[in-house]
Amino acid sequence: MGKGIAITGMGIISAIGNNVEENYRSLVEGKKGISRIVKIDTVHKDALMVGEIDFTNQELEAYLGLDTNNNYSRSALLGAYAARQAVSDAKITDVNSSKTGLVSATTVGGMDKTEQYYYKYFEDKKVQKYIEGHHAGDSTQKIAEQLGIHNSLVTTISTACSSAANAILFGARLLKSGKLDRVIVGGTDGLSKFTLNGFKTLMIQSDTYNTPFDENRKGLNLGEAAAFLVLESDKSVQRENKEVLAYVKGWGNANDAFHQTASSEHGDGATLAMQKALKVGGLKGEEIDYINAHGTATPNNDLSEGRAFLRVFGNGVPDFSSTKGYTGHTLAAAGGVEAVFSVLALRHNVIFPNLNFKNPMKEFHLRPRAELKKRKLNTVLSNSLGFGGNCSTLIFSKEA
Amino acid sequence: MKPVYINSVASISAQSTFDNSVFLEDIAEHTDNVIRAMNPNYKEFIPPAAARRMAKGIKMGVATSKIALKEANLENVDAIITGTGLGCIADSEKFVSKIINDNEEYLTPTSFIQSTHNTVAGQIALGIGCKGYNFTYVHSSISFESALLDAKLQLENDEAQNILVGGVDELADHHIKIHKLVNHIKKDVVNSRDLLESGTKGAVFGEGASFFVLSNEKSETTYAQVLDVTAYNSLPAEELQNGLKSFLHENSLEIEDIDIVVLGNNGDIDYDTYYNLLSQGSLKNTAQVYYKHLCGEFNTASSFGIWMATKMIRTQRIPEAVRLNGIQPSKIGTVLLYNQYRGENHSLVLLRGC
Numbered sequence: 001m002g003k004g005i006a007i008t009g010m011g012i013i014s015a016i017g018n019n020v021e022e023n024y025r026s027l028v029e030g031k032k033g034i035s036r037i038v039k040i041d042t043v044h045k046d047a048l049m050v051g052e053i054d055f056t057n058q059e060l061e062a063y064l065g066l067d068t069n070n071n072y073s074r075s076a077l078l079g080a081y082a083a084r085q086a087v088s089d090a091k092i093t094d095v096n097s098s099k100t101g102l103v104s105a106t107t108v109g110g111m112d113k114t115e116q117y118y119y120k121y122f123e124d125k126k127v128q129k130y131i132e133g134h135h136a137g138d139s140t141q142k143i144a145e146q147l148g149i150h151n152s153l154v155t156t157i158s159t160a161c162s163s164a165a166n167a168i169l170f171g172a173r174l175l176k177s178g179k180l181d182r183v184i185v186g187g188t189d190g191l192s193k194f195t196l197n198g199f200k201t202l203m204i205q206s207d208t209y210n211t212p213f214d215e216n217r218k219g220l221n222l223g224e225a226a227a228f229l230v231l232e233s234d235k236s237v238q239r240e241n242k243e244v245l246a247y248v249k250g251w252g253n254a255n256d257a258f259h260q261t262a263s264s265e266h267g268d269g270a271t272l273a274m275q276k277a278l279k280v281g282g283l284k285g286e287e288i289d290y291i292n293a294h295g296t297a298t299p300n301n302d303l304s305e306g307r308a309f310l311r312v313f314g315n316g317v318p319d320f321s322s323t324k325g326y327t328g329h330t331l332a333a334a335g336g337v338e339a340v341f342s343v344l345a346l347r348h349n350v351i352f353p354n355l356n357f358k359n360p361m362k363e364f365h366l367r368p369r370a371e372l373k374k375r376k377l378n379t380v381l382s383n384s385l386g387f388g389g390n391c392s393t394l395i396f397s398k399e400a
Numbered sequence: 401m402k403p404v405y406i407n408s409v410a411s412i413s414a415q416s417t418f419d420n421s422v423f424l425e426d427i428a429e430h431t432d433n434v435i436r437a438m439n440p441n442y443k444e445f446i447p448p449a450a451a452r453r454m455a456k457g458i459k460m461g462v463a464t465s466k467i468a469l470k471e472a473n474l475e476n477v478d479a480i481i482t483g484t485g486l487g488c489i490a491d492s493e494k495f496v497s498k499i500i501n502d503n504e505e506y507l508t509p510t511s512f513i514q515s516t517h518n519t520v521a522g523q524i525a526l527g528i529g530c531k532g533y534n535f536t537y538v539h540s541s542i543s544f545e546s547a548l549l550d551a552k553l554q555l556e557n558d559e560a561q562n563i564l565v566g567g568v569d570e571l572a573d574h575h576i577k578i579h580k581l582v583n584h585i586k587k588d589v590v591n592s593r594d595l596l597e598s599g600t601k602g603a604v605f606g607e608g609a610s611f612f613v614l615s616n617e618k619s620e621t622t623y624a625q626v627l628d629v630t631a632y633n634s635l636p637a638e639e640l641q642n643g644l645k646s647f648l649h650e651n652s653l654e655i656e657d658i659d660i661v662v663l664g665n666n667g668d669i670d671y672d673t674y675y676n677l678l679s680q681g682s683l684k685n686t687a688q689v690y691y692k693h694l695c696g697e698f699n700t701a702s703s704f705g706i707w708m709a710t711k712m713i714r715t716q717r718i719p720e721a722v723r724l725n726g727i728q729p730s731k732i733g734t735v736l737l738y739n740q741y742r743g744e745n746h747s748l749v750l751l752r753g754c
Contacts, residue, residue, distance in 0.1 A: 042504060043503060043504045043505070044504065102633075106538075107516065107517065109538075111492075111496070114496060115496050115499060115500065118496055118497065118500055118574070119500065121578050121581060122577075122578075122581065128578075128581055128582050131578050131579065131581070131582050131584075132582070132584075134486075135485055135486055135538070135540060135699070136487075136517060136538040136539070137485070137538055137539035137540040137543070137745070138540075140539060141540070141633060141744065141745075144633050144634075149633065150633070150634050151632050151633070151634055151635055151636075151639065151643070152632060152633060153549075153630070153631055153632070153633075154539070154631075154633035155537055155539040155542060155546040155631065156537065156538045156539040156546075157535065157536065157537055157538070158487070158516075158517035158518060158536055158537075158538040159517075159518045159521075159534070159535060159536050160516050160517075160518055166535060170535070170550060173550070173553055173554070174553070176557075177553045177556070177557065179549075179553070193499055193504065194492075194495065194496060194499065194512075197495075197499050197504055197507055197512070198495065198509070198512035198513075198515075200507070201507045201508055201509035201512055202509050202512070202513075253533045253534065253535065254531055254532065254533065254534075255480075255522070255525045255530060255531050255532060255533075255534040256531070257525045257526050257529050257530055257531050258526070259526075260513055260514075260519070260522060260523070260526070261509075261513050268531065269531065272531055386518075387513070387516050387518065387519075387522065388516060388518040388519060388521060388522025388523075388525075388534070389522055389525060389526070389534070390518060390522065390534055
């Protein structure tokens with residue numbers, strides 16, 4: 001049986017709060033962050049609802065102390081903001097005092113600037129600084145710079161909506177193998193016209209509040225967020241006598257190998273990912289106390305994921321809820337956001353409600369937990385399922 | 401810990417590399433500042449109807465993955481791990497420009513779907529029905545090395561037995577134009593033979609895909625063992641030689657143990673200084689080779705470097721066109737690779753013949 005990897009710090013910024021405490025308060029108060037689009041200049045303003053973060057880019061730049069010549073995309077700004085919180089939460093004062101790496105995740109990268117300056121690059125020299133910031137790794141390089149990580153392993157994962165979960169998974173592997181002593185893991189995605197229009201062409205975006213696992217669900221709301229965890233090796237925890245928030249106990253990634261964007265009808269990939277994570281964690285299905293579902297509220301995802309629950313847990317499907325009703329679907333960041341929420345659930349012994357749920361789906365009897373529930377939790381399972389059939393499961397636990 | 405082997409190789413590049421029975425015998429010379437990958441007959445690898453819908457990056461990735469699987473005598477693998485700096489960038493460009501040109505109207509999903517960075521890994525999985533681990537790393541010039549490291553750790557710990565690992569990047573029009581604006585692409589064309597003497601800023605951009613089957617079981621097709629791989633987000637020039645030494649020491653090696661070093665020089669006068677530090681410094685007496693004059697510079701060009709290193713080990717031959725100095729090693733056993741892009745994202749890889 002595998003021993004868990006210690007989590008010693010967390011940081012988050014999402015549509016429901018600018019730090020861990022604010023996010024927690026919104027979660028228990030049932031306060032959603034979904035609204036009409038304010039910050040993006042799009043013709044779809046009235047047709048879509050999103051989970052936008054309050055801070056403007058200028059406010060984030062000021063917080064990070066960047067000068068006006070900076071070339072940070074929104075994903076880089078949000079990522080640096082959340083990652084700095086995580087490092088400070090872990091009480092790390094000198095990030096280079098032991099072998100510390102960074103594994104971030106993004107799908108959007110610097111696309112927000114690319115779509116703004118696509119043609120302007122040829123006319124205005126001043127905006128050409130953003131050309132270098134387009135590629136996905138750029139946001140991660142900037143986060144590393146903000147954290148002061150030098151001469152170390154810094155990389156980026158992009159596997160669509162499971163990206164941050166995979167960053168956590170790879171971080172766990174790096175610690176297990178002894179490659180690093182500490183690793184900051186998570187993901188960041190700002191909203192962009194690119195993704196708003198992309199999901200619009202797939203016709204899986206809701207024009208109202210998303211309703212995960214509801215019979216009448218109309219699709220997802222996109223959101224923006226960044227969330228990071230600090231993972232540390234046992235040696236590092238002991239040496240510095242660190243408080244451990246929770247453990248990453250199990251992890252698994254599998255591929256649906258069914259369709260480029262849709263999930264298979266019976267959730268083959270999700271089933272395999274959950275089974276792998278249980279195996280890595282040395283856990284039985286009945287030992288899972290709560291599932292923070294991927295639950296995007298698209299017709300396809302919720303059916304496929306629900307069926308996978310039945311395949312893995314049979315008649316004993318644990319309490320589950322999707323928190324996408326609060327934050328929207330934050331794409332590459334989602335696995336990081338929901339990792340933070342899973343740790344909060346464990347620490348406060350609370351199951352967060354699945355907002356906007358009214359009618360059970362006709363295909364099965366599963367009902368998400370629609371009300372806040374206080375209950376002792378020892379293990380929480382979190383799913384992240386994405387394009388390219390990419391399915392990931394993480395299991396968080398109180399005990400190593 | 402189990403040893404990790406490269407059991408098959410495949411490459412599509414600006415050279416004729418997709419036929420594994422030859423190794424850079426005929427060099428295609430290019431006189432340009434952007435060089436494209438040569439297309440194999442894709443019909444041999446992908447049904448024509450499917451190929452029509454695929455971006456060049458997907459086609460290159462799928463075809464090389466098939467060559468690599470075939471050479472390793474495998475129909476499936478336990479995991480697929482790819483590296484790509486920009487994913488299917490041509491589709492990203494198609495979608496962004498349509499958003500702008502048509503003011504967010506009349507869009508269709510195809511190019512959006514394909515623009516996702518993990519499209520190639522997903523398409524390979526779909527093609528061979530691989531339900532295993534499927535990852536894509538997207539971190540500039542260490543995208544491929546990240547994939548290699550992930551695969552190596554899994555194989556060492558016996559979490560998997562066979563893993564398909566590859567690097568792929570394609571060229572696209574807007575990408576080329578804007579990188580010319582900022583001189584990341586050389587202003588003037590240069591002949592590939594003269595790349596390192598160009599004395600100008602920027603690189604000659606290229607594209608390509610190189611895929612490998614890595615395994616923790618040695619087989620009759622084994623090319624080399626992967627001893628180590630490491631990457632650094634930053635590495636100041638003055639720390640480079642010490643960085644190399646401690647990397648070698650971690651592997652119980654000295655400079656003298658290296659038979660050949662494969663360097664990532666791209667002819668950029670501002671950044672080739674890093675390579676020169678090693679080639680004129682601690683690796684002065686080591687046989688040196690380079691490759692970006694053959695394949696161009698792109699985020700996963702270093703996967704071409706690995707391809708070249710494995711072929712040199714297999715054939716025990718250094719192609720004339722890639723020599724940086726006249727030193728002839730007594731054998732091609734231990735090979736070191738060093739790469740960086742614009743002074744960031746450095747990587748060191750160690751291979752050994754077996």
